[in-house]
Amino acid sequence: MAETLILPESKEKKEVYETIIPQIEALISGETDYVANMANVAAALREAFGFFWVGFYSVKNGELVLGPFQGPIACTRIRKGKGVCGTSWDKAETIVVEDVDAFPGHIACSSASRSEIVVPGFNQQGEVAFILDIDSDELGSFDEADKEGLEKLMRRVEKLLQ
Ligand code: SME
Numbered sequence: 001m002a003e004t005l006i007l008p009e010s011k012e013k014k015e016v017y018e019t020i021i022p023q024i025e026a027l028i029s030g031e032t033d034y035v036a037n038m039a040n041v042a043a044a045l046r047e048a049f050g051f052f053w054v055g056f057y058s059v060k061n062g063e064l065v066l067g068p069f070q071g072p073i074a075c076t077r078i079r080k081g082k083g084v085c086g087t088s089w090d091k092a093e094t095i096v097v098e099d100v101d102a103f104p105g106h107i108a109c110s111s112a113s114r115s116e117i118v119v120p121g122f123n124q125q126g127e128v129a130f131i132l133d134i135d136s137d138e139l140g141s142f143d144e145a146d147k148e149g150l151e152k153l154m155r156r157v158e159k160l161l162q
Contacts (some may be wrong), residue, residue, distance in 0.1 A: 005047050017149030020048050021156060028160050030091070032150075038130075039068035041153075043105070051152040053110065053135035057085055064089060067117060067130065074109040083107035088118035089128045094147050095123045100139045110135070111138040119150045121158040129162040 007081055008019045014112045024044050028037040038056045045054045055155060057078060064078040066110020083105055088095045097116045100106045106116075115133040121131040136142065 001137075005044055006008050007048055008035060013143075013149065015147040016032045016048055017145070017152065020044060021149070021153050024153065025156050029084050030159070033162050037069060037157070041090065041132075041157065041161065042068050042106045046117070051134050052113065052137040053133070056132055058130040058162070059089065064131065072110050072112075075107060078107065084118050085131050085133050087132050088120050092120055092128050094119045094151060096142050096147055098142075112137045115141045117146055119147075119154055121154050121161055123162060124159075129158070 002050070007019065008015050010016070015072055024041055027044065028041055031037055041053050041054065045051060051071070053069065053071030054072065055071065055074065056067035057064035058067050062080070064080075066074055078086045080086050082093055084097055084100070084103060085107070086106070095118045097103045100113055100116055101131045113136065115136045117134050119132045120128040121130045121132065132154065134142070134146075134150075137155070
């Protein structure tokens with residue numbers, strides 16, 4: 001297991017994602033416990049990008065339930081279709097929110113959160129099994145490079161996160 005995350009000198013998002021995705025895969029591929037793996041993925045993303053909040057919610061008994069995260073304390077349960085997370089689950093697609101105040105029904109776990117991206121992870125039946133949620137304390141932090149990078153990461157590691 002790699003114990004240190006090696007980051008590129010460039011801060012260009014695409015390059016950072018390309019550098020960290022294989023390292024994250026290597027980091028968690030020897031472990032079968034999904035909580036341990038979610039914890040290390042959240043920590044690696046926080047270390048690489050300095051995100052304000054990064055973490056997971058798993059689908060359990062018809063609700064999203066808070067999993068491992070890095071950042072301030074957060075709400076524990078989210079219903080399908082509620083907030084950005086519940087909407088991403090419902091639509092089974094990534095949602096990029098440039099300004100959380102402009103997203104109807106946004107759930108403000110922290111008043112400091114200004115923009116957000118939520119990426120679903122799928123089980124073998126193609127259903128959403130969990131979501132990855134990342135918050136920024138600045139407006140418009142997430143773009144197509146984050147969507148592409150995080151979706152690529154999820155396709156590579158989602159089996160190890162459930
Ligand atoms: N803002 C999210 C709730 C989760 S927290 O941001 C950690 C939402 O609207 O679903």
